[in-house]
Amino acid sequence: MAGESEQSLLDQHKEKHFTAGEIVRDIIIGVSDGLTVPFALAAGLSGANASSSIILTAGIAEVAAGAISMGLGGYLAAKSEADHYMRELKREEEEIISVPDTEAAEIAEILSEYGIQPHEYSPVVNALRKNRQAWLDFMMKFELGLEKPDPRRALQSAFTIAIAYILGGFVPLVPYMLIPIARQAVVASVVVTILALLIFGFAKGYFTGNRPFRSAFETALIGAVASAAAFGLAKAVQG
Template sequence: MADLHGSRSQLPLLQQHKEKHFTAGDIVRDIIIGVSDGLTVPFALAAGLSGANASSSIVLTAGIAEVAAGAISMGLGGYLAAKSEADQYKKELRREEEEIVLVPDTEAAEVGDILEQYGIEPHEYGPVVNSLRKNPQAWLHFMMRFELGLEKPEPKRAIQSALTIAISYILGGLVPLIPYMFFPKASEAVLASVALTLVALLVFGYAKGYFTGNKPFTSAVQTALIGAIASAAAYGMAKAIQPRQP
């Protein structure tokens, strides 16, 4: 009776306590993947072509083609990855269902092993195991989450991931190409592209650090540095292998 009274007395506290957790982790991850590659790859391509003395129109054409191909490739990769996760979850779900039916005692022992890892004694987790055995659906979800570490994927996760990555790649990829739309000389456009893209990388890196729980300023500097190194390497390589004019 005391335990029941204590549980009831805690309900108002739980109702008053509102936790704010960030629950859009998968979407943010897809955005980070798309934007980071979208900013870096076309940036390096544009810098490399500029180093080869290509005209702004050629750089712009090649850049847009790369953005289109990259968005399709990255989006397809995101789709296949999410689809594989969903297929793996279904496969393991069927296996756990069979084990609960065919070897329930073994599965119950596994529940005990899992709970022991959290410091729960056998006489404490015994009622929990018995309760789960009376509710096969809850038992199944318990095993999927705590034994296999698998969460049920969203039904439309694969399509959502593909679209998010592809759109993010396009938005990121267009940033370094914007100057080439206004400067006919690639030598002038590349300077504006470097400045614009580095600013975008700093902003993106800061936002990435903020949402992922890392140090925003450190993340901003690291992201911008990676983009700068990639573009500088492409530009230098193009200059090095460019045939000399007679």
Template sequence: MHDIARPPHIEGHFESTDVVRDVVIGLSDGLTVPFALAAGLSGVVASAHIVVLAGLAEIAAGSIAMGLGGYLAARGDAEHYASERLREESEIVERVHDEEEEIYEIFEQYSVDRISATPVLEALKRNPKAWVDFMMRFELGLEEPAPNRAHRSALTIAFSYIAGGLVPLLPYMFVQDASSSLRLSVIITLLALALFGALKGKLVGTGWLRSAVQTVTIGGAAAAAAYFLARLLNAHHP
């Protein structure tokens, strides 16, 4: 009797977590901050043109600031990884016994006794690079950053911020009355927030409905707070 060939097992893990994180950071802030600014200005000015100009200025400044922040964060991660790797490379030479004990301690966390872990340790000792890789991953919990990660992070966050920021401004570009534009902006932006939240939840596996509701709630609350604060301050302005 012949064995029936089984199809290859393909695991469906989503691996582009860094890219998703950068897109989420850029889009969420891009949708929320200009939306809140436009809503706040709509409470005190009647000209949609002014709202558009202020919104575009904020998008330009915000995308640069967010992109720079992403660049510095990614550079910091890369420098931290390089520094820790140099330290580990030194320790497996100068403090061999301590590093061996750390290997045993790591395996103990997975209920692997010393006798079973010894062959793995001996194999790692014959390959210093693999030993360092193992310690970086399982002792320190650090993954090597991808090449040019800082530049890609900066560009991804900046362009995501711009894309998100233009959404709430679209009605103001075509409707001259700021009050009417605000109503359209609320509808469009909340729909965009819901779609973005659902897609994010689907990608990262947290549930599309929960993520959509959470994103809409946060974005809507920020815009409402800005709008009513602007109206309140304008009412008390002499």
């Protein structure tokens, strides 16, 4: 009856936690780089008096290369995380078998850090020792602070970052598709991209729990500084 009552309370209380943190992180990585890098490249080439067609060609090539590179980086990072988890899982499993008393003492130490007294955590320790899988899961989470990664995480991360990079990267290039004169296109590109950076920064701040308006300003500032630096360097080299 107690278990049913607790489940009923849990069903009634649905906590509204945001659980898509990894996906949002990948989108932020992809879009932020996608908006900034091609933007700076286009601005730099505009400063060198390149034509819109050349800027567009170089920009598309950069977006393609950047998406592949960023996606591969996301894949390798997620794969490395999964490999690390499996190595630690195997090591922890071996320790539970070879030195169970030591591992049990570690459970007691972990629980004591939460203010649980010996007479309170002893039944918990004994219960975990009878269930090896639960014991292993407990040690992975509370001793090592590792969560079991989703086996699809590496591919999802690569795909999400790459698509986000492409979507972000085409924003500063659209004006060059529509305006043949580069000096006019760069102005439109700056306006469109700064606006996109402001919107993206606001959304990033909103979803990550930071101050949205400050996030919007900081994101737009970083993009503006990067493009201004590229434009200025191109002008300086040309001069």
